[in-house]
Amino acid sequence: MADSSRMTRTIIYWGVALSIVIPLLRPIGFTTEVSSQVRDVYDFIEAMPENSPVIMSFDYEPATLAELDPMAEAMLKHLFRKNARVMGMTLLPGGVGLAENLLRQEAAAANMEYGHNWLFLGYVPDGTAAMLRMGENVAMVFPTDQYGTPLDSFPMMRGVKNYRHIGLVICYSSTAMPQLWAQYAHDRYGAAVAVGATAVEAVRLYPYHDSGQMVGFLGGLKGAAEYETLIESPGDGIRGMDAQTISHVFIVVMIILGNVGYAASTWRSKGAPSGRTHAPVA
Amino acid sequence: MFRRTIPTILAFVVGVFMIVQFFVPHPVLQTLYNMVLDWKQVVFGCVLIVGTLTLVRHHAVRIRFRKQGYGYSVIALVSLFAMVLAGAVWGIEKGPYPWLFDYVQIPGQATMFSLLGFFIATAAYRSFRARNVTATLLLLSGVIVMLGRVPAGEHIAVAGVSLSDLATWILDYPNNAAKRGILIGVGLGMTSTALKIIIGIERSYLGKGD
Amino acid sequence: MHPSPDPGIWLAAILTLAGFSFLWRDNPFFKVMEHMLVGVSAGYYLVQYAYSALYKKLYVPLVVQGNLLFAGCAILGLMVFARLFPKRSWLSRYPVAFYVAAGAGYSIPSTIQARVVKQMQVTMVNFLDQGSVIAVISGFLLFLGVVTVLLYFFFSAEHRGVLGAASKIGIVTLMIGFGASFGYTVMSRITLLIGRFQFLLGDWLGFL
Numbered sequence: 156m157a158d159s160s161r162m163t164r165t166i167i168y169w170g171v172a173l174s175i176v177i178p179l180l181r182p183i184g185f186t187t188e189v190s191s192q193v194r195d196v197y198d199f200i201e202a203m204p205e206n207s208p209v210i211m212s213f214d215y216e217p218a219t220l221a222e223l224d225p226m227a228e229a230m231l232k233h234l235f236r237k238n239a240r241v242m243g244m245t246l247l248p249g250g251v252g253l254a255e256n257l258l259r260q261e262a263a264a265a266n267m268e269y270g271h272n273w274l275f276l277g278y279v280p281d282g283t284a285a286m287l288r289m290g291e292n293v294a295m296v297f298p299t300d301q302y303g304t305p306l307d308s309f310p311m312m313r314g315v316k317n318y319r320h321i322g323l324v325i326c327y328s329s330t331a332m333p334q335l336w337a338q339y340a341h342d343r344y345g346a347a348v349a350v351g352a353t354a355v356e357a358v359r360l361y362p363y364h365d366s367g368q369m370v371g372f373l374g375g376l377k378g379a380a381e382y383e384t385l386i387e388s389p390g391d392g393i394r395g396m397d398a399q400t401i402s403h404v405f406i407v408v409m410i411i412l413g414n415v416g417y418a419a420s421t422w423r424s425k426g427a428p429s430g431r432t433h434a435p436v437a
Numbered sequence: 438m439f440r441r442t443i444p445t446i447l448a449f450v451v452g453v454f455m456i457v458q459f460f461v462p463h464p465v466l467q468t469l470y471n472m473v474l475d476w477k478q479v480v481f482g483c484v485l486i487v488g489t490l491t492l493v494r495h496h497a498v499r500i501r502f503r504k505q506g507y508g509y510s511v512i513a514l515v516s517l518f519a520m521v522l523a524g525a526v527w528g529i530e531k532g533p534y535p536w537l538f539d540y541v542q543i544p545g546q547a548t549m550f551s552l553l554g555f556f557i558a559t560a561a562y563r564s565f566r567a568r569n570v571t572a573t574l575l576l577l578s579g580v581i582v583m584l585g586r587v588p589a590g591e592h593i594a595v596a597g598v599s600l601s602d603l604a605t606w607i608l609d610y611p612n613n614a615a616k617r618g619i620l621i622g623v624g625l626g627m628t629s630t631a632l633k634i635i636i637g638i639e640r641s642y643l644g645k646g647d
Numbered sequence: 648m649h650p651s652p653d654p655g656i657w658l659a660a661i662l663t664l665a666g667f668s669f670l671w672r673d674n675p676f677f678k679v680m681e682h683m684l685v686g687v688s689a690g691y692y693l694v695q696y697a698y699s700a701l702y703k704k705l706y707v708p709l710v711v712q713g714n715l716l717f718a719g720c721a722i723l724g725l726m727v728f729a730r731l732f733p734k735r736s737w738l739s740r741y742p743v744a745f746y747v748a749a750g751a752g753y754s755i756p757s758t759i760q761a762r763v764v765k766q767m768q769v770t771m772v773n774f775l776d777q778g779s780v781i782a783v784i785s786g787f788l789l790f791l792g793v794v795t796v797l798l799y800f801f802f803s804a805e806h807r808g809v810l811g812a813a814s815k816i817g818i819v820t821l822m823i824g825f826g827a828s829f830g831y832t833v834m835s836r837i838t839l840l841i842g843r844f845q846f847l848l849g850d851w852l853g854f855l
Contacts (some may be wrong), residue, residue: 291471354838
């Protein structure tokens with residue numbers, strides 16, 4: 156029994172690995188449809204005036220960078236094309252290195268100057284208090300940028316005091332942080348909030364989009380692929396969609412096989428109690 | 438009195454003040470409100486530092502008493518101090534501090550979480566069963582969303598409706614209804630817990646003992 | 648195949664493979680990687696906490712800008728460290744009480760506003776005014792779903808009769824919602840794996 160279970164597990168592990176590796180090495184080139192949640196974010200940024208100040212909060216850690224980095228990268232490309240003034244920040248300490256890497260990479264690619272077009276404010280502890288305090292005065296939450304320069308010495312911070320002067324707040328997160336941004340930055344101070352969330356978190360955001368508490372949201376790698384499609388700049392999102400598709404199909408096939416096995420074992424032992432919680436392990 | 442009663446009174450005063458300031462935007466209250474928010478951030482930062490120091494103590498105790506596998510604790514502490522030293526000596530912008538983050542922390546954390554991809558596949562095979570009507574609904578909804586939210590779903594149709602459209606409908610309506618119902622329920626639950634904290638019914642945050 | 652010449656990439660690849668070795672079974676390579684990760688992460692966090700909380704949020708306003716209001720939070724912050732000394736650990740209750748109560752205080756009106764009132768408001772729209780028959784039915788199902796999910800969580804009366812039937816619709820709605828969550832969770836976890844394979848095959852081995 157244990158050997159058979161181990162064997163099944165090994166087969167599934169190899170199946171998952173191959174269903175990812177093969178499409179990465181031999182891309183199929185699936186195209187993706189754009190959802191209304193993603194299009195709303197894109198349209199909002201398109202409609203923003205040139206040079207609008209935007210807060211980008213990289214509220215994620217390396218654990219989920221595979222999902223969130225591609226969408227942050229795509230949106231940064233879009234924002235720099237629109238000459239937005241991007242203020243990067245993070246409410247998680249592990250987000251510092253990720254935000255720095257991405258901001259530097261995209262700013263260099265778009266020839267954007269530090270202090271004029273973009274800024275990195277760094278990490279601040281206690282997310283909810285920071286969200287509320289920024290509604291009063293951003294410089295009180297971040298007296299200096301990440302590298303110790305006072306905030307008011309940057310040209311791009313002129314005329315920017317709180318959310319009233321910010322065109323859009325974008326939060327990338329794998330936690331409940333987007334809901335808190337909507338609750339505190341939008342509902343209390345009226346900031347426009349857009350979200351890039353891991354797929355796990357995105358499924359909880361539909362009510363917030365429906366109620367207008369969020370401009371829209373990007374969910375998981377699919378969200379990144381949709382945004383890359385909109386800005387016509389293929390990245391890791393579109394490149395990963397083939398592997399995502401094939402591995403999903405593999406898992407669905409596994410679920411079907413599991414249920415066929417379950418139905419067969421139930422049919423063989425009709426007298427077995429029906430209320431058990433676990434089917435026999437394969 | 439100093440150990441439990443006064444902290445409870447402090448909680449009551451601060452909690453009530455933070456509720457009142459929401460409805461009364463007087464400049465004096467506004468100044469106090471901003472002060473509380475600033476203080477709260479510093480206090481939380483100190484709590485996080487203490488939490489990390491507790492981790493150091495945990496591993497130091499394992500090493501001191503030569504507990505089984507204490508060699509791994511040596512690795513953890515050496516890595517920790519190396520990182521702190523790197524940040525303190527070479528700074529946080531350049532040098533070994535961001536290098537260790539890029540080449541140890543990023544791959545390490547990303548790999549740990551990526552293992553869940555394998556585990557969720559085996560879990561789906563072993564436990565995702567159509568045992569009864571509700572379990573079947575859960576299974577069907579899961580499978581439709583899994584296929585409908587990747588490009589394959591746009592090419593597979595059931596009764597003339599593509600899986601992609603079906604997944605979008607599930608997410609926009611039944612899923613939205615379920616999440617909204619939970620959201621309202623959780624909102625009420627959070628509010629009652631917060632009230633309990635302020636009026637002193639819930640005091641577990643003070644810890645045990647005197 | 649063009650493997651990376653960067654030693655950092657090689658270190659990251661070795662750590663990734665050590666992490667994957669857990670799929671075979673728990674082993675010393677995995678344990679070394681795990682403890683190294685714990686140490687490096689804790690060290691990284693400790694520096695960030697100290698820099699952001701003690702330097703940027705305390706030293707700069709109090710010493711550089713001369714804002715004496717921050718002296719109070721310096722004292723509260725210091726009291727947190729009493730937690731490390733068992734005989735004086737009760738002192739840490741003051742900052743903890745302050746922190747927890749302040750959060751509870753501002754969350755009450757905001758939570759009611761954002762999670763309860765706003766969500767109830769958007770549920771009570773006229774779903775008959777939706778344009779198409781499918782949209783009207785969908786709108787009605789959304790309304791019915793929210794109401795029945797709430798009724799399912801109403802435990803002050805026995806779930807029989809009308810309440811029993813309503814709570815059954817609530818369960819159905821919840822199950823479809825949980826199914827969607829499961830589908831998205833699979834999507835999430837697989838993406839994380841894709842990220843690692845993209846690193847191994849692309850950044851490290853140069854296949855992509």
